[in-house]
Amino acid sequence: MNDKDQSRELLEDAARFGIRYREDSVDRRVKPSPEAVANVERFIEPLPEAGMPDKAVLSLLDDIGSPATVTMTGPRFFGFVIGGSLPVTVASNWLATAWDQNVVMHEVTPATATLERVAMNWLIELFGLPGESAASFVTGATVANFTALAAARNRVYSDIGWNVEADGLIGAPPVTLLVGEEAHPTLMKSLGLLGFGRGTAIQVPVDGQGRMDVSKLPQIKGPTIVCTQAGNLNTGAFDPVGDICDAVRPHGAWVHVDGAFGLWAAASPRLQHLCAGVQRADSWATDAHKWLNVPYDSGVAIVRDAGALKSAMSITADYLLTETEFRNPSDFTPELSRRARGVDVWAAFKALGRKGVAEMIERCCSNARRFADRLRAAGYVVLNDVVLNQVLVSFGDDATTRAIIAAVQEDGTCWCGATVWQGHTAMRISVCNWSTTTSDVDASLDAILTIAARHTDAPPR
Ligand SMILES: *Cc1c(COP(=O)(O)O)cnc(C)c1O
Numbered sequence: 001m002n003d004k005d006q007s008r009e010l011l012e013d014a015a016r017f018g019i020r021y022r023e024d025s026v027d028r029r030v031k032p033s034p035e036a037v038a039n040v041e042r043f044i045e046p047l048p049e050a051g052m053p054d055k056a057v058l059s060l061l062d063d064i065g066s067p068a069t070v071t072m073t074g075p076r077f078f079g080f081v082i083g084g085s086l087p088v089t090v091a092s093n094w095l096a097t098a099w100d101q102n103v104v105m106h107e108v109t110p111a112t113a114t115l116e117r118v119a120m121n122w123l124i125e126l127f128g129l130p131g132e133s134a135a136s137f138v139t140g141a142t143v144a145n146f147t148a149l150a151a152a153r154n155r156v157y158s159d160i161g162w163n164v165e166a167d168g169l170i171g172a173p174p175v176t177l178l179v180g181e182e183a184h185p186t187l188m189k190s191l192g193l194l195g196f197g198r199g200t201a202i203q204v205p206v207d208g209q210g211r212m213d214v215s216k217l218p219q220i221k222g223p224t225i226v227c228t229q230a231g232n233l234n235t236g237a238f239d240p241v242g243d244i245c246d247a248v249r250p251h252g253a254w255v256h257v258d259g260a261f262g263l264w265a266a267a268s269p270r271l272q273h274l275c276a277g278v279q280r281a282d283s284w285a286t287d288a289h290k291w292l293n294v295p296y297d298s299g300v301a302i303v304r305d306a307g308a309l310k311s312a313m314s315i316t317a318d319y320l321l322t323e324t325e326f327r328n329p330s331d332f333t334p335e336l337s338r339r340a341r342g343v344d345v346w347a348a349f350k351a352l353g354r355k356g357v358a359e360m361i362e363r364c365c366s367n368a369r370r371f372a373d374r375l376r377a378a379g380y381v382v383l384n385d386v387v388l389n390q391v392l393v394s395f396g397d398d399a400t401t402r403a404i405i406a407a408v409q410e411d412g413t414c415w416c417g418a419t420v421w422q423g424h425t426a427m428r429i430s431v432c433n434w435s436t437t438t439s440d441v442d443a444s445l446d447a448i449l450t451i452a453a454r455h456t457d458a459p460p461r
Helices: 003-024 034-043 054-068 087-099 110-127 141-158 185-193 241-251 262-267 306-313 342-377 398-411 438-455
Strands: 134-138 176-180 202-204 224-229 254-258 283-287 299-303 390-394 417-421 424-430
Touching (some): 003 054, 003 087, 034 054, 087 342, 110 283, 110 299, 110 342, 134 141, 141 224, 141 283, 141 299, 141 306, 185 224, 241 254, 262 283, 262 342, 299 306, 342 390, 398 417, 398 424, 398 438
Parallel strands (some): 176 202, 176 224
Antiparallel strands (some): 283 299, 390 424, 417 424
């Protein structure tokens, strides 16, 4: 066999293994067997002196790796808030990996830079954000928050005549940071990475759903950044971003929205009321790898003031947004070299269209309501208003709820995680996978309710 044949066979093996894995993921246990997990120990060895044939490397990955994965991409994984991957996006990802483009400059990556530019414009349009905004494809919402807040930092400092990019924060006048008490922990990390410290933000009290209480916003003066949230990771609730803008923007504050998954409600005519006012903010962070169901790693930062984003991210010390013929992606991202992750976003939009995205989002929300309805009917307490795709259920005291969650994970029909919501332990059901059907929901409910009945006095239904 010549090198070309070997290379083809290898890539065909990868496609075959990948296809088989994804086909199996519809029916397989969500949690891998203890034997499969124990088997990953076989990966642990000293750095090999001599190599091994490529084909054997790939087989080893499939033999040991595939069975030891939690089936996160399957239709009955409801843990965290993560989503799966649309087939077309896995395919586009494979092809774009084969292209191996480094999307630093438009000139040498015309295809991928253009696809990303188109995908960004579509995102901005879908969310109803200002047309003048700039966006960047980053690894996830953590880095999207970081990126957008770097632009915020640039602007609030340049407004008071301080060049934070050149002179840093040591000796700089302080910035007031406001966050909701229920801000995602990664937002604090982003603030820390920006040199603001993880613990310096003023926490604004929230209501029973985790929404910032506008009446509790402190008096604002001087440079201020307000970090709001669209989609609480537990309840799915939205901060009243419009009211917050009304309250703080007259004082010159920058309003940022962490909309990792919640921003996608804007794609649905039925749900977009949840995002009312979000469009008036200054910057937004979201994930494509959650609710758009594209492969990791895929987040997006969007900033109304494109010049501030470019000033914070460009390495050319070009602090003006020059009207060059082409947009160089790396002028807007923390990374220089990176994969063309925006291609998968383009593929998802092209395959689904605006309508298909809306249907996917609405389907997940309707499946979440289906979970909530039957859990309530069985006598269990749903702790949140199910406005989006998140359901928090308590089966009684904390220990009982925890025992039921562990047993549900062990059972393997579906996978749901534990959380603590305002002092109560709850099972969190997050529906964000494109492929989850009502039958998947019903099969998961059957398993959950049977297990719950065993641990409580409730009769099985
Ligand atoms: C998931 C999430 C994040 C972090 O996103 P990553 O993509 O994991 O970096 C931030 N904020 C919210 C509200 C989230 O749900």
